[in-house]
Amino acid sequence: MSFSHVTVLLDETVDGALSDPDGVYVDGTFGRGGHARALLAKLGPKGRLIAFDKDPEAVAAATTGDTAITDPRFSIRHASFARMAEVLRAEGCLPLAGVLLDLGVSSPQIDNPERGFSFRFDGPLDMRMDTTRGESAADFLARADERLLTQVIRDYGEERFAFQIAKAVVARREAGRTPRTTAELSELVAGVVKTREAGQNPATRTFQALRIFVNAELEELEQGLSAALELLGTGGHLAVISFHSLEDRIVKTFIARESKAEVDRRAPFAPPVKPLRLAALGRIKPSEGEIRANPRSRSAVLRVAERLE
Template sequence: MADALQHTTVLLEEAVTALLGAAGPAPAGTWVDATFGRGGHARLILQRLGPQGRLVAYDKDPEAVAEATRITDARFSIRHQGFRELADLPAGSVAGVLMDLGVSSPQIDSPGRGFSFRFDGPLDMRMDITRGASVADWLAAAETGQIAEVLRDYGEERFAGSIAKAIVAQREKRGALVGTAELADLVARTVKTREPGQNPATRTFQAFRIFINAELEELQQALEASLTVLCPGGRLVVISFHSLEDRIVKRFIAKHAREAFDRRAPFAAPQAMRLVALGRVRPGAAEVAANPRARSATMRVAERTGA
């Protein structure tokens, strides 16, 4: 329970209201919390669901799944899966999908998970520690060009080439990087300038975390799956925390919020719009003051059409 208390859910009220609507208990139906985290959104959704409502949650993190088992509400179920797996739900069976793309505070603040340069710990960064390679495993064999590409594509890092060369040079001289402090120190020695107030390793840690968990690819797959599983009038609510995620969400909604014409068949009827964009929400000043990690959050809301 301590983990749940340590995490402050961003845009809690706004997200749940956007998902369920503001008036009264939500009617019968199935809703999806695609990224359970520590359950802040899920618990409020359950408070507002009617007796015939159901909430299905997903999370790759075994610690999040363990937290979810504390919820004894019969209307709730948790799946130890990434949110791309919501494609397995029946078509048109879901009344709303919520995706909170942020890393939870217990993940960031646990040295053993390796997500943060603020603590020394193993260079892991996997959301699901039961499978797949860690960042340390990948860096032990990755070529300079591969590392630089990840830093550019997922961290928008200006010094990607220099950092990649330094990582490989240290590996060849002293052995592979294994700890977060070791990586953070290497980046600090390599990056000579940085935005005021930003740790030199911020973009590197972001890039490696996104890459090792295939976060952007999974987001794209989950968004596409939402079009299939949402029923007409169903809501899609997505909270992102950096420009790479938000750009994907923004373009996805814009693409499906207009009629699509096939240039190869100019006289064919256009494909009807599949989403209606309902707006963009940012945290207010009071929330940012109380929870500085909310400052970069952007929530986008869309509604499935009947097409």
């Protein structure tokens, strides 16, 4: 089956990431290649774009069939962007002129019931972005104790009914009916969460929490941001799109921290202990027109920063 994807903040992100048309760039979240194709169109003949994606379906879309990118300046790796330093050092293609990250789950992942990301379709409760490795959400629910379940749902989903949901999961498991499908989990959560924001499914926060945990999204984001800063050359750009507060808080804090120099207060005229390494270039939200055309873009936040000396 074919699942479409509408790229969010396309021009704003590509323009934000671009610094030198003949430089080397990383698209750490290829997805279906919307940003990658637009960036390639703006690169010069010496430019190069290296993409990463954990999802084997995304890699297949980039390399096979009608959607394959045949541009010799492009290549893709089946790996998390958190590993970009390890991969790129081995290939000797540094420093980078720009790094682009479009975080979260893509429309093809959400809309495919077999991937288990959405409560809107019944399917196996998988939620892994890389289906070749790791523990599925169903397997996690089958082994986690009440305390760990509560912690994950509370911390990654910001769900105030986390304890009650965890308790219901454990009770269902002890009865021999551990949730194995998206419909089963959605039904369980709906039976516990009696109040929710208008228009929001009761299972929204629980599904988000499990997806983030199963894919170690926040840990990989922190690793990827650190790697990007390390690999960017002077004047290189970092452009990151976040879709929820947990991601955006990490990106915002990272840029703010690296945009400040640390000095030794005992020697105020000495060189900084930690020099200023980034300059924040802006924060951009989708326009009203983009939100009308693509409602999934409404929570997106783009942050752009430049690598200094």
